[in-house]
Amino acid sequence: MSGIVDLIENKFFLYEKEKKGKGKLEDVPADISEEIEISHGELMEAVAEVDDELIEKYLESGELTEEEFSRGLKEGIQNGQLIPVLCGSALENIGVDLLLEAVVKYLPSPENRIPVKAKKIEDNTEITVSANGSDVASALVFKTVADPYAGKLTLFRMFSGAIKGDSSIYNTSKNVSERIGQLYMLQGKTQISVSEISAGDIGTVAKLKQTITGDTFSSSNEKVIFPPIVFPLPVFSRALLPKTRADEEKISHALQRLTEEDPTLKVERNSQTGELLISGLGQVHFDVSLERLKARFGVEVDVKAPQIPYLEAIKGTTKVQGKYKKQTGGKGQFGDTWIEISPLKRGEGFIFENKIVGGAIPKTYIPAVEKGIEEAMASGIIAHYPMVDVKVSLYDGSYHNVDSSEMAFKIAGSLGFKKGIPDCKPILIEPVMNMAIVVPNDQVGDIMGDLNAKRGKIQGIDPGEDIQKDPCPCSYGRSVELCSGFNFNDWRKRNVCDGVRPL
Incomplete structure (x- = not known):
């Protein structure tokens, strides 16, 4: 960047490389003069629409006076109809002087702003x-x-x-x-x-x-x-591993301080994988946060892609007996259960239903059966991921007056569940993210092809916003892939957990 055009006054300010921060007034370059004239006219038309009197004047004469232009601009900014956009570079000290002048000239004072x-x-x-x-x-x-x-x-x-x-x-x-x-x-x-x-x-x-x-x-x-500030949702996640024991001791306090400063930064411990996850608005946001973590708090970390929290579920139904019997010469262990295992809809979790009638199993042992089944669900049979969306009905069983105990029925419930799951058509399911992506029209086809190749499901295409579902394994780092794999930077993505689906 070497210069800035003020569309309001049609002036061109050239900035020298010495970074003195003061623009030098020059003639608008000939190669962009036509484009500047068109943009100036569009801005004037937008300003005229702020006020009935101004739009009438503009329609009659095709332009506004300098005083009318300035008045309409101030009024539009004050009532929220117009939002000023100024360009510049703080790093190169370009446009800062114009920003300060615009604040003084066009923005309302606290007394005049909208309540x-x-x-x-x-x-x-x-x-x-x-x-x-x-x-x-x-x-x-x-x-x-x-x-x-x-x-x-x-x-x-x-x-x-x-x-x-x-x-x-x-x-x-x-x-x-x-x-x-x-x-x-x-x-x-x-x-x-x-x-x-x-x-x-x-x-x-x-x-x-x-x-x-x-x-x-x-x-x-x-x-x-006042209404709470609405912050954008994180779209980029990584797992953090402290490099040393000293880093491990300091990282919790350091991350707490970082999130206090930056509410768009989220830190959580994944209950399933046990990983410490940090999420932000993109790769640059993430890199800056890690630099601050090191420079200000002396904490160094290794970074890796998060583990995907897969789950297991079932598609079929079965009835099975779970029986635990142990004799040691003295008081033994005995628990006998009959359960029905069936699938639930996605997101319903776990339901335990007691259908025992006639005292086949004493009421005091029923919670133990449920607890045994819940513990068995913590590790599925496909890849040892937690099981979800399962209903278990306890409908029959038997007990021994001397040998039965809560522990025996807990083990019996667990054994019955593990025995019956292979007959219930177990499946592996993955989390799904909702994503909203905004791309140039000429890139839509390529982006759709890329998303489909990564098992994304296009929900629809809208002139304003495209929302599609993407499996989590393909969602991590998606922003980096989109910007590096395609020639555009005008995009937006929103990740919202939207349940799970079978692999």
């Missing part, structure tokens, strides 16, 4: 919060930062009222009061001490114990809460 919607805690009624004429404090926490010296920093935006230093503020989201110490405003990494943060300002406070990103601050005598 923010909130709800009163006492009666759940919806209200609007503005910076004008309200002494009631309300603020939204939009970011937390782990500072190596100051500890946890909480950044918040005041929407009404004010917060003073060395006081208390009520966290409506957590239903607790937090003690406020010294307040700061940030300029880059510099913390400037202030006595209070007023409506419209962005403030910072250190070492709040329970506040996280998305929480609401309000006055304790008039509690309000």
